[in-house]
Each structure stands twice: as structure tokens, then as C-alpha cells.
Amino acid sequence: MAKVITTEELKKKIDEGGEFYLVDVLSPNSFEARHIPGAKNVPNGPEFLKQFEEQIKASKDAEIIIYCGSATCMASVQAADMLEKAGYTNVTHYKDGLAGWQNAGYKFEGEAA
Structure with a gap:
């Protein structure tokens, strides 16, 4: 199971x-x-692992932090699980996601930021 980061x-x-x-x-x-x-954006789904390996090119022991929308969003949990099953050994889950970042008052990047 992935570590959790606040x-x-x-x-x-x-x-x-x-x-x-x-x-x-x-x-x-x-x-x-x-x-x-x-x-970086790698959408969760059937092609997640393939897209991750093509786009991110991380070593198996690189630190990888995964997030999605909020603590109730399961996409990041699923993605972290896929990475761990594929042999990535340093996966961390930022479970509060975008909602937690916004609630803390931190800035975003993007068109609506």
C-alpha cells in the first residue's frame, strides 16, 4: 500500500x-x-500504466506522488496500486487531492487557476 503525504x-x-x-x-x-x-497528467484508466511509462519514464525506485480530486476520489488509489503492482517501490498517495490543495489556500496552474 502506498505511503500517504499531507x-x-x-x-x-x-x-x-x-x-x-x-x-x-x-x-x-x-x-x-x-x-x-x-x-504531469496521466489519466487513470485501462492505459494508465502504459501511458505512465511512456510519459514519465521514472525508474522503479523514483519517488512518485499520485493525486486526483479529493479524499473520496478513488482514481489515485487505483493508479498508485497499479504502479506498485508494476514494481514501483516509492509510490506516495496525496489523498486530499485538488480539494485539499484548494482548502489550504495554495495556488494552482492551468486555465482556470
Whole structure:
């Protein structure tokens, strides 16, 4: 099971500029409207793992942080599970997602940001 990161921990990690991959698993339309700064979009679905490996090109031990819309959105849980089953060993789930980021008052990137 993936580790969990809080909103404050994620904000600190982004501000410090560490080496990690932040992946938004929502639809491309949602991603274009708004996403957490620095995130890449790999929508959850049947092709998730293939698209992830083509777009992200992360090593199996790279730090990968996955998120979706909110704590009730299961897309990020499913995506994190797929990555772990594929052999990725450093997967973290930002379970509060876009809602948690917004509730903390942090800025987004995207057309609606």
C-alpha cells in the first residue's frame, strides 16, 4: 500500500524542489483547467500504466506522488496500486487531492487557476 503525504508535506516538497514525479490522474480537461504546480497528467484508466511509462519514464525506485480530486476520489488509489503492482517501490498517495490543495489556500496552474 502506498505511503500517504499531507497537504503541508507536499507543499514543502514542491517549494524545496526535490526530485520526485507529481502525477495528476484526472482527465486532460480537468488537468488543463487546474492542477497542482509541477504536476504531469496521466489519466487513470485501462492505459494508465502504459501511458505512465511512456510519459514519465521514472525508474522503479523514483519517488512518485499520485493525486486526483479529493479524499473520496478513488482514481489515485487505483493508479498508485497499479504502479506498485508494476514494481514501483516509492509510490506516495496525496489523498486530499485538488480539494485539499484548494482548502489550504495554495495556488494552482492551468486555465482556470
